[in-house]
Amino acid sequence: MNNIGTQTAQQRAQRDATGPDLTACVRAATAAPSLHNSQPWRFRIGPREVDVYADPRRRLDVLDPAGRELLISVGAALFTLRLAIRGAGYLSHTTLLPDAADPDLVARVSVRRPLAPTPAAEALVAAIPHRHTNRWPFARSVVPADAVERLVDAARREGASLTVANAVSRNAILSLSQEADRALRAKGRYRAELARWTSPHRGRRDGVPSTAIGPWDAMEILPIRDFGLLQPHRERATAQFEPYPTIMVLSTAGDTRAHWVNAGQALQRVLLTATWLNLATTPISQPVEIPAVRRLLTDSRTGSWAQIILRVGYGRPAAATPRRPLTEVLVAEEGETP
Known part of the structure; x- marks a missing residue:
């Protein structure tokens, strides 16, 4: 012994x-x-x-x-x-x-x-x-309050805040997202950059493959980024997405480089917590990529800076990216x- x-x-x-x-x-x-x-x-x-x-x-x-x-x-x-x-x-x-x-x-x-x-x-x-990022339609089920609280707590543990948009805020955020998406798609340099990260070739181990590109929202409510925009011989399918998606805004108490790093740590804790809870997630980044739109999502009175927007719900399994x-x-x- x-x-x-x-x-x-x-x-x-x-x-x-x-x-x-x-x-x-x-x-x-x-x-x-x-x-x-x-x-x-x-x-x-x-x-x-x-x-x-x-x-x-x-x-x-x-x-x-x-x-x-x-x-x-x-x-x-x-x-x-x-x-x-x-x-x-x-x-x-x-x-x-x-x-x-x-x-x-x-x-x-x-x-x-x-x-x-x-x-x-x-x-x-x-x-x-x-x-995995899920760019497909989600079920029309409501995300339970206890699951939402776990996601909010996950962000809090990494020094960030996660806010669930109410009906009015959700509609405003989606409208701003659509506006930002249209503004980006109108830029030739944006389309060229998109092509750089979606151009398929044998053995590529980065970028967004065709298997991870979801359909277009037939009702044009959700601005799912069109990674197939410049791929030849590919017509993007359409599908009915959930009409009232759960939208959450991840924010930090400042906007320095350290805050950006901490936003990423909070984002990943939230995403992994969601995965653990069998929830699907889609980061929506277009509205925070247009400075004028991002300012509208930022509360300057409290110093709360919007860093990323998340769509959360229950969805089909999503494909992995390389x-x-x-x-x-x-x-x-x-x-x-x-």
Whole structure:
């Protein structure tokens, strides 16, 4: 009995010394959502820490000239990395923007002491591979109040707020979304940028594939982005979407780079919580991509800045989008510049 106890203690000490499999944790982080599935992140793995970088080469110049949505995407990957470490049985500490001389270094995540994951953390980890953007019609079922409260709490845990739009606000938001979508579609540079991220070719591991492009709303209530706009020989199908969608606005108490990163972390916690609850989600980003429209969604009196709009409901399973291999997102050498 003593020998078994000693062996277990030795195994525990060895595990504590080596820490979690950080490569596996980074692989989980790459499953995070990103604008046009651009995957604008890179990682450097150390002995017991991971540096998370933004990849400015993957910023969308037309939709995201300031890099706000890029940092939201990186923030979503950052949260997934933290969650994967927690699911592996370790605590971690995150330092945002740790080096003022290196603006692309978004965060440093350091592994701390071991601690068994909670059931809630394990549930969110299990949801990671099942979270997909759903651009299909949702059921006309009402999202239960307790599910809504869980989503609101998920955003709150990451320092953001999630507000459910009432009937009047929902109609106003959808109207603004349609206006923003029309304004974007009228820009030639927008169409060219869209083509860059939807052009199919063999072996592509980023962008939005045709399998992830949903139909057009026959009633033209929901402005589901038309990723098939420029694909040749493809006529987008139409379908009846839910007439009264559940719309939620994710906001932060400021609009700095740190707030954008935290918005991404909150977004991913909300999305994974929704997946855990068997809810489907669609980020609607057009209205926050037009500055004039985004200002209308922002409450300047309280300093609450709209970062992303979400559509939530019950829907058919959505297709996964491809992910780049680790060889493309890892910074291998200490002296290499991401």
